Amino acid sequence: MSVQTEQEAARSLLSVERLAIEFGHGARRRRVVDELSFTLQSGRTLCIAGESGSGKSLSALAIMGLLPRAAATPSGAILFKDQELLSLPERHMQRLRGREIAMIFQEPMTSLNPMMSIGQQLEETARRHRIAAGSGAHQRAREMLEAVRVPHVERRLKQYPHELSGGMRQRVMIAMAMLTNPKVLIADEPTTALDVTIQAQILELMRDLQREFNTAMLLITHDMGVVAEMADEVVVMNQGVVEEQAPLRQLFTHPKASYTQKLLAAVPRLGTAGPLASKTERPVVLEVDDLKVRFPLRRERLFTTPKEVRAVEGVSFRLHQGETLGIVGESGCGKSTTGKALMNMLAFEGSARLNGQELNGLKGEALKAVRRDIQMIFQDPFAALNPRKSILELVGEPLLIHHRLALHEREERVAALLEQVGLPGDTMRRYPHQFSGGQRQRICIARALALKPKVIIADEPVSALDVSVQAQVLELLETLQRQYDLSYLFISHDMAVVERLCHRVAVMYSGQIVEIGSRDQVLHDPQHAYTRRLLAAVPVPEMDSRRDFKALLEAFESPNPIKPHDYIAPAQCYIEPNAGHFVAV
Amino acid sequence: MIWFITKRIAYAMLILLGVSFITYLLLYLIPADPARQIAGRSATAEVVANIRHQLGLDLPFYQQYLRYLGNLLQGDLGRSYVQRSEVAALIGSRLGATLQLMAAGIACELVIGIALGMLAALKRDSAIDRLLMAFSFIGVSSPHFIAAMLLLYVFAVKLAWFPMGGYGGVSHLLLPAITLGLLGSGWYSRMVRSSMIEVLHQDFIRTARAKGLTRARVILRHVLPNAITPVIPMIGIDIGIFMGGLVVVESVFGWPGIGQLAWQAIQQVDIPVIVGVTTVSAVAIIVGNLLADLIIPFIDPRIDIRKS
Numbered sequence: 039m040s041v042q043t044e045q046e047a048a049r050s051l052l053s054v055e056r057l058a059i060e061f062g063h064g065a066r067r068r069r070v071v072d073e074l075s076f077t078l079q080s081g082r083t084l085c086i087a088g089e090s091g092s093g094k095s096l097s098a099l100a101i102m103g104l105l106p107r108a109a110a111t112p113s114g115a116i117l118f119k120d121q122e123l124l125s126l127p128e129r130h131m132q133r134l135r136g137r138e139i140a141m142i143f144q145e146p147m148t149s150l151n152p153m154m155s156i157g158q159q160l161e162e163t164a165r166r167h168r169i170a171a172g173s174g175a176h177q178r179a180r181e182m183l184e185a186v187r188v189p190h191v192e193r194r195l196k197q198y199p200h201e202l203s204g205g206m207r208q209r210v211m212i213a214m215a216m217l218t219n220p221k222v223l224i225a226d227e228p229t230t231a232l233d234v235t236i237q238a239q240i241l242e243l244m245r246d247l248q249r250e251f252n253t254a255m256l257l258i259t260h261d262m263g264v265v266a267e268m269a270d271e272v273v274v275m276n277q278g279v280v281e282e283q284a285p286l287r288q289l290f291t292h293p294k295a296s297y298t299q300k301l302l303a304a305v306p307r308l309g310t311a312g313p314l315a316s317k318t319e320r321p322v323v324l325e326v327d328d329l330k331v332r333f334p335l336r337r338e339r340l341f342t343t344p345k346e347v348r349a350v351e352g353v354s355f356r357l358h359q360g361e362t363l364g365i366v367g368e369s370g371c372g373k374s375t376t377g378k379a380l381m382n383m384l385a386f387e388g389s390a391r392l393n394g395q396e397l398n399g400l401k402g403e404a405l406k407a408v409r410r411d412i413q414m415i416f417q418d419p420f421a422a423l424n425p426r427k428s429i430l431e432l433v434g435e436p437l438l439i440h441h442r443l444a445l446h447e448r449e450e451r452v453a454a455l456l457e458q459v460g461l462p463g464d465t466m467r468r469y470p471h472q473f474s475g476g477q478r479q480r481i482c483i484a485r486a487l488a489l490k491p492k493v494i495i496a497d498e499p500v501s502a503l504d505v506s507v508q509a510q511v512l513e514l515l516e517t518l519q520r521q522y523d524l525s526y527l528f529i530s531h532d533m534a535v536v537e538r539l540c541h542r543v544a545v546m547y548s549g550q551i552v553e554i555g556s557r558d559q560v561l562h563d564p565q566h567a568y569t570r571r572l573l574a575a576v577p578v579p580e581m582d583s584r585r586d587f588k589a590l591l592e593a594f595e596s597p598n599p600i601k602p603h604d605y606i607a608p609a610q611c612y613i614e615p616n617a618g619h620f621v622a623v
Numbered sequence: 624m625i626w627f628i629t630k631r632i633a634y635a636m637l638i639l640l641g642v643s644f645i646t647y648l649l650l651y652l653i654p655a656d657p658a659r660q661i662a663g664r665s666a667t668a669e670v671v672a673n674i675r676h677q678l679g680l681d682l683p684f685y686q687q688y689l690r691y692l693g694n695l696l697q698g699d700l701g702r703s704y705v706q707r708s709e710v711a712a713l714i715g716s717r718l719g720a721t722l723q724l725m726a727a728g729i730a731c732e733l734v735i736g737i738a739l740g741m742l743a744a745l746k747r748d749s750a751i752d753r754l755l756m757a758f759s760f761i762g763v764s765s766p767h768f769i770a771a772m773l774l775l776y777v778f779a780v781k782l783a784w785f786p787m788g789g790y791g792g793v794s795h796l797l798l799p800a801i802t803l804g805l806l807g808s809g810w811y812s813r814m815v816r817s818s819m820i821e822v823l824h825q826d827f828i829r830t831a832r833a834k835g836l837t838r839a840r841v842i843l844r845h846v847l848p849n850a851i852t853p854v855i856p857m858i859g860i861d862i863g864i865f866m867g868g869l870v871v872v873e874s875v876f877g878w879p880g881i882g883q884l885a886w887q888a889i890q891q892v893d894i895p896v897i898v899g900v901t902t903v904s905a906v907a908i909i910v911g912n913l914l915a916d917l918i919i920p921f922i923d924p925r926i927d928i929r930k931s
Contacts (some may be wrong), residue, residue, distance in 0.1 A: 152924070
């Protein structure tokens with residue numbers, strides 16, 4: 039035993055020992071990370087998994103010596119190659135940072151300096167750590183971008199961050215971190231902000247580079263699917279405390295801590311949802327035919343044909359009573375735009391009929407009347423509630439606008455609504471900031487229910503929530519559907535969530551529906567190439583389910599949605615391989 | 624690009640038309656009578672009426688204004704009532720001195736404002752921060768007239784570091800420029816402070832630090848360019864406020880510029896000179912804003928004139 043531990047110690051590159059992180063001073067001191075210990079070895083990947091507020095990102099920042107000023111590390115040690123990092127002077131730390139220990143962050147959209155070109159930012163790292171100088175730095179930047187498979191390298195080097203997509207920016211971030219060939223790479227939620235196919239590409243790249251450079255990787259994530267794809271060893275954190283630390287296989291097959299068990303149980307898994315009864319015999323509540331949304335662009339020059347962005351092109355579907363239709367697709371495919379158009383928040387062409395009444399062109403009183411029957415829930419519960427209004431005002435507002443209910447009647451209704459979404463009625467006196475993300479989304483749902491609508495458009499309603507909370511909100515949505523015979527248009531990028539909730543699924547790609555059918559037809563027997571690609575990219579939180587994302591690495595050029603005003607798109611054709619299953623050809 | 628500039632010049636013409644109209648109207652409405660000023664105290668009513676007729680001041684307002692506009696289109700700003708010479712020549716002979724002081728004054732404003740703003744942002748919530756912000760508040764709110772006199776008294780009279788005023792070399796220029804800089808820097812330092820605090824919290828600053836860059840490089844190469852972008856359009860806007868300070872400072876320091884000319888003209892109700900100086904100031908403001916708009920795309924790659 040002792041021989042083995044000695045060997046382990048010899049191989050361990052970075053070790054964190056009983057680390058504690060605190061915020062604030064004196065009586066208001068709060069311990070946000072406590073007794074965190076782990077070791078990291080060359081060529082291996084350690085995942086820190088946990089939900090928001092678990093202290094996982096702060097731990098990573100502590101290793102980098104980049105904790106915010108208000109934070110302190112009262113006890114513990116971080117050892118890197120026999121150096122204690124917590125007591126290392128800032129000047130030495132600067133030489134280590136980016137050279138020996140590099141880091142990539144969650145938000146590729148904001149993590150690059152908008153005022154410097156990609157080339158300048160890459161070369162800066164090379165020069166700082168004397169990896170290369172002069173034209174050598176440029177050469178090195180080129181090589182690294184090629185290594186992360188960025189197409190058209192020379193052009194990219196001259197471009198600025200805003201000219202690149204999120205996936206490309208994250209590749210640049212990885213190239214910048216790996217440029218110095220660091221011993222340790224810390225990746226803090228590197229794929230959370232990205233689409234699944236892009237996520238798959240980035241994960242594959244990171245695995246690739248790790249093999250090539252024998253880097254030790256510390257991956258921080260909330261996504262158990264990503265953990266299963268990447269980890270050798272897992273640390274599960276909750277509220278700043280380590281709940282469990284185990285090799286990947288053991289964690290997934292025999293989770294010991296009850297928290298891990300709960301977490302794994304809450305994760306929606308693609309391919310595990312129970313059967314759902316078909317609702318296609320029920321009456322149709324929402325009929326959408328040839329819906330188009332186009333945003334005109336300014337003329338670039340006088341006398342050129344004006345161009346427009348074709349965000350949604352010829353979308354048609356039926357939504358039945360009591361049914362959930364999922365709209366899935368990646369960012370920019372037009373799924374949210376479709377939802378907004380149906381709420382009449384955007385001008386659209388084509389026809390959308392709610393219970394036989396045409397929605398297109400409705401204005402004033404008629405539009406107001408229709409909105410009683412069609413309501414919306416938004417993605418970000420933190421932004422969807424006016425912080426200056428109490429819950430009574432927020433949830434009661436639709437009742438005031440549409441029914442002009444008196445205050446005491448509103449209070450009664452709001453209390454009933456809050457109880458329906460699982461919140462005590464007396465919380466109506468409070469304000470949004472006093473609630474957690476999950477509770478706020480419940481409040482949003484209560485508000486949407488206030489007018490007893492027939493159809494609710496839910497635009498990514500659980501994307502901003504932790505998995506355990508996500509599961510509760512999904513359950514609430516299902517219960518409410520049964521209770522009130524509601525129809526949902528459920529817009530999401532998460533295939534596992536869609537599988538759990540939706541009776542039918544439509545897959546959108548560059549403004550069009552490429553495949554629509556029952557859930558089992560679309561998700562378990564996908565016919566369109568894009569649907570297959572999308573499903574292949576979803577990481578599965580299971581042992582031995584590692585996917586080879588190599589096939590996805592090649593850039594999949596999506597068609598340009600900007601078309602001249604008078605451009606006539608070729609007509610869409612669908613084949614019907616099975617009854618009710620339509621696939622674009 | 625050419626389309627953008629053409630459009631902006633067309634707008635500028637409209638603005639100038641508006642400015643000249645409002646100035647002309649205001650001067651028409653004030654109770655002072657230029658004819659009586661010119662004629663002097665002992666003149667008879669007949670003489671005054673005569674002068675009024677000569678100057679065209681007995682015409683209805685719209686005719687006076689149209690005549691002025693017609694002359695303006697031919698590049699004729701009119702003749703001064705008092706000095707009996709071309710307004711264009713009067714302004715032309717003083718333009719160089721004013722531009723000199725303006726350039727030096729704005730440079731002082733920017734150097735002082737940006738330096739203090741940066742310092743305050745980096746030492747945020749400390750005693751230095753509060754002191755600097757209090758100082759900027761005093762600078763912004765103190766009357767130019769008193770502040771300029773005070774500085775002149777302390778640095779020129781008491782300490783004799785600078786000449787007592789007048790036009791000349793760098794030593795003459797320095798004190799009025801610093802006065803303008805100190806008084807106007809408050810806006811900039813407050814703006815730089817808040818914009819810098821915002822930038823310091825951005826993700827890309829964390830990235831820059833994670834790259835192992837030194838603190839100086841992070842601040843100078845990553846924070847500063849992002850923090851001062853919003854300041855550039857501010858310079859264009861500030862020229863208007865700056866001109867107001869210029870009038871006072873030039874008069875106090877005896878700087879033979881347009882500000883001093885305006886000061887004298889206002890005292891003598893010399894309408895053509897007042898309108899001329901106002902028009903020239905309006906042109907300066909418009910040109911300043913246009914320059915700011917044209918410079919920003921070179922600093923911030925995200926801004927593309929062709930799309931705006």
